[in-house]
Every structure is written in structure tokens, then in C-alpha cells.
Amino acid sequence: MNETVYKERRDRLLEIMDEGVAVLSTATMQTRSNDTEYPFRPSSDFYYLTGFEEDNSVVVLCKKGDERKTILFVQEKVPEMELWTGERLGVDAAQECFSFDEVYGIDSFEEQIKALLKEQTLLYFDLFNNNKIYTQLKVIANTMLHTRGVNRSPRTFSDITKLTQQMRLIKSEEEVSLIREALVITQKAHHHAMTTCQVGMMEYQLQAEYEYTFKREGAYSDAYTTIIAGGNNANTLHYIKNDQALKEGELVLVDAGCEYGFYASDITRTYPVNGTFTAVQKELYNMILGVQLKVIEAIKPGGSKKELQAFSEKLLTEGMVSLGILEGEVEMLLEEKAHKKYYPHGIGHWMGLDVHDPCPYSDDNGDENLFAEGMVLTIEPGLYLPKDDEKIPEKYRGIGIRIEDDVLITKEGCENLSQGIAKTVEEIESICKS
């Protein structure tokens, strides 16, 4: 994205924050074991405001009277270090390439921040993160508080992520294009895996087909750990062991999406291991698909996730009654929450820089955030029918099905961003057999 996009976001944040200093650190490198580390990924809020991808960096925004100042702290260039870990942009180039008022080496953070906090009483940072920068801030604020001669020092801490995550709720066109790019790759991965899937294959082998496509097509990585759940494993919602064999006559539930340009995609498809749905599987699958399509159709600006949740619960309960999975009056069953046993999760979630974008679902009064143009969410109804549940007809036991798409709220209604990914029984069977 163009650098001006990030500058505009910083300007917007400066506009909505109260007078004070805001500090956001990027993520820190995480140890995997001994001296090996996980690949680095910037923290989403930091990236959203800076577009800067290197670790060991911090952004500071200052607001005082009419004065505004933005500062980026970066890892300085150290040639001996670059031999091992690669070239860094460094202070001078960062000053040139990015439109911050000032850029400094990270080593001067403490000294600089002390000066900036003088005569300021409000300090914004990520209150719920234990990053060392934030710990350091609290120590500095405490020292200032107890220093004779300092009249004003920050004693009010406020959560910066409340503001950034509110901003992240509405996606710009550029952000939506990155999600579309991610979905192009995720579509290829699902279709490729459907053609590769066969009886006897291990779940991790099918996972490898997804990861292969993600990497081959230039995705940064998967946006979350891929779930490959054959047969009854689909009834464990966050099944990521992926170490069992895929069996004849069973379905496989795959929840997989790549991350592209740091934007997520999140798609679940459930398809037959051998390429052909049985009559029973088809019956259940089409019921859930019908629900998913109706829920998507109901999405429009002014609507809410709560409404969609209730709608999906009603439709799935009706479906379960018609198939004999639940017995009784739909209204009664809904009241007793009988459906929760087989549909225990939400209809969807915000998606963006994070697969579960941490944007608010309600405001400070507890009122729901109503849908508006530019919001992106997933729609993922599912039913999970454990193999040892004797309350349900035997033919359905051991089946778990979820169907998930990524949807953009538009001016008129919504656009299913992942509509190109095979979803009907006919489309899936045709790709599985090709």
C-alpha cells in the first residue's frame, strides 16, 4: 500500500485521541526452542499505522494543543548483525521512505520518550500486552511521578487498541483488494486439495497440499493453523493434530486460509474423501448450505451479527427437526437452547489483518455495532454430530460439517468475496473428480 495510506491513518488517530502520547510497539521475535525463532510478523495495529515490517520498532504519536508529532523508532544498521539476519532499512532510509516527522534508532527510545512525556498526563499504549516497551513505559512514568520538580507526568493510562481496532472495523478498498488476493490463493488451495484428496491419505498430507499452494502462490503463510478433520474429528472444533488417516466413505472438514500482504482469508469446506457424497451426507450438507445461503442473503447495512446469529440458530434448528436430529417444537427447542449442543459456535467474526479481527462488536453502551459498508466478516454455520451420541439418528453420527465464506458489507447488501470457491455438491464432486 502507498505510504500516504498509513500517514492518513496516523493523522486520523491523532484526531480521535485526546491530548497525550500514544505508543505502539510491534511484535517481538518469539523463541520456538533454544535458539530457534518463529518467523517474524509485525503486530497488526502497529502495521496498520506504519506499514513498517521490521521487528524492534515502535511508533509514537504526540498531541499537545495544536501540535502534532509522529515518530518512528527502528533498529539501527549494524553491519555485523546484518551478516546474520539480513539488511535493515536503518534510520536515514526510514526517514526518507516513510513520512514520519522524526525517525530515531530504537536504542534512544528511553531518552526520547522521557522528553516527550514531560508535561503530558495521558499515556496511550496496549494495556493488555506484556511487551517490554510497555513495561518500560510504566517504569518511566513511575520514575517521573516520584521525581521532584516534575509537575506534570502521565498518571492516566488508556488503551490505544480501543481506538485502532475501531478504525480497523471499516476496510478501505486497498484492504479489501488484499483480502481478495488472499482469497484467490485460498481458492486455488482448496480446489487443488480437492483434486488431490484420496482414501488412505493422512490428514497432514492433505494439509501439506494447502501449505504448498499458499507458498507457491506467494502468500506470506497460513492465516491460522489449518484444520484437516476427517470423519468424526470434525466434531472437535479446533482440531489441529491432523495426524489421522482419511477414510473411505467419510467427509473431511478443512478450515484453511492464507495470509497475503498481512491480510487474512478464512474458508471452510467439507468434502467427501473419495470424491462422492453419500445420500445421507448430501442431505445434511444441503440443509446446512441452504442455511448459509439464506444467512448471507440477509446481510445488509443496518443489520447486526446478533440478528444473523438468531436467524442461523432458527434455520439450523428447523433443519435439524426436519431431519429428525432434534425432536419437538422449534420455538421450544430454541428457548431451551437444545440446538447449542450441535451448533455451539457463532455465525461468524470480523476478519482483516487478523483472522479474528479484534474489532469491537458493540459500543460502550453495550449496543451492537450495526453493519456498515466496508466491514468484512465470515459466515460459517456448522453442525457437529458426535459418533457416540445416541440421541441422534445413527446414520448422522460421526459427521461434522461447516461451510464458511468471507463476506464484505456493501452499500446495498453484501458481496460474498469467496463465491468462486466450490461449494455446492455438484461443484465439489466435479472438482474432486478432475
Ligand SMILES: [Mn+2]
Ligand atoms: Mn472463521
